[in-house]
Amino acid sequence: MIEILYNVEHQEAAGLLIAIYFYLTGISAGSFILSTLAYVFGQVKFRPIGKIAVILATVVLIIAPMALLIHVGRPLRAWRLFYNINFTSPISWGSFLLTFYPINCIIYGYFIFKNNARMTKLFGTIGIPLAVSVHGYCGFILGFAKARHLWNTALMPILFLVSAIVSGIALVIFVVYIRDKFFSREGKVNEVLILDLAKLMGGFLLLDLFLVLSDVLILLAGSEEAIRAGWLLLTGKFAIPFLGVENGLGKIIPTILIFSAKLRTTNRLVWASFLVMFGIFFMRFVVVLAGEFYPLI
């Protein structure tokens, strides 16, 4: 029997605010990439959502760093990030990405509204690697935190990217539906467009499910701490948010709704996208909070 009589508890390093920040950048990167489908890759069927996607990407990414500024202890020293640069630190990379990406979003959006196809394509092409890295670096932040086995895995950046695309598409479906239903003159929803978007989302949802599965399985085959982190997600305190909300409500049910031709109606697809947004938020929440659940010493 071992009983700890005295120990100093570790403090919480990343909390709910970081989860919210990851969620918002994910949505932004996802909807930006969706808008480039129409304007860079020439998928004409996605034209109607190009404008709304780029507005969402910009607005959400302007809100996202606010969560970071509230999180850090000394927000007024944030200029140090651009002056004392450490090239091995993902946050250092991110401070530049978080500056250039919204600027590029604004320029790209401006040319979309000006109907300047050539410049739109140029800034869209610049924006794709920026959008990928602005969210990929969030995965690297957790991946570089080597104290925690739940975070320190090479899957983290790609897991973050896939869930970002999923949540971005979900938000666009949701907003497009609300705009068409309540704020357009005809009040008629473009059902074909929503089905196309939902099918795209369903494909990424399956990929996301596979990545989560392989992440958890390999945790269970890892070292003592990794096994503990894996069981924490499956049977421990985070089982309901992880299995129930993130994967059950947020991924499996929407995938069934999208791919089963019997159950599929436009309203249900919109509900599915709402569930996906909810589920991805819980994914960020579970990853950040479950990672530092157990004491290190």
Added chain:
Amino acid sequence: MVIDLRRCIGCHTCEVACKMENRVPLGVWPAWVKQVEKGYYPNVRKSFLPLLCDHCDNPSCVTVCPTNASFKRKDGIVMIDPHTCIGCRYCMMACPYAVRYVHPIQKIVQKCSFCSHRVDAGLKPACVEACATGARVFGNLLDPQEEVAILKNTHPVQTIKPEYGTHPNIYYIGLDKDAVSTLGKPR
């Protein structure tokens, strides 16, 4: 630093001396002594594990610090520049030893600095000076004539979590596996 756990009696003097020397606010500890009770009556034992920053040779906190506020001095001490730290707590996410804390007043991250101001003045760190039984030995590990190097080289020593590849510089003589275990209270 070498900590001879055969001599440690768990008196927490190092903890108190550290807080006094470094003016550490209430509620946070740069160095502390973890106490573990194990076994069944009458075969029981208390294990002590004095913890402090390991001043690693390959510190993960320095790798991830976005402003270079965490840095490694030429003599090996890992330090935090209080004027550069923005309090993002990324180092706390990366440190496998959980020795970093948020300073409740300055809102920046702080930790053990091996009492660098005392070391620079030719003195020993406050915890070493205060240790009642001489369990803590401080010095230059690279100088084979120093007591700390002799102890390290002639005794069975162990570091905490060597598998993380951080190359910690606190060597324990008689380290108890049960004291290192992370079975503590979760968040």
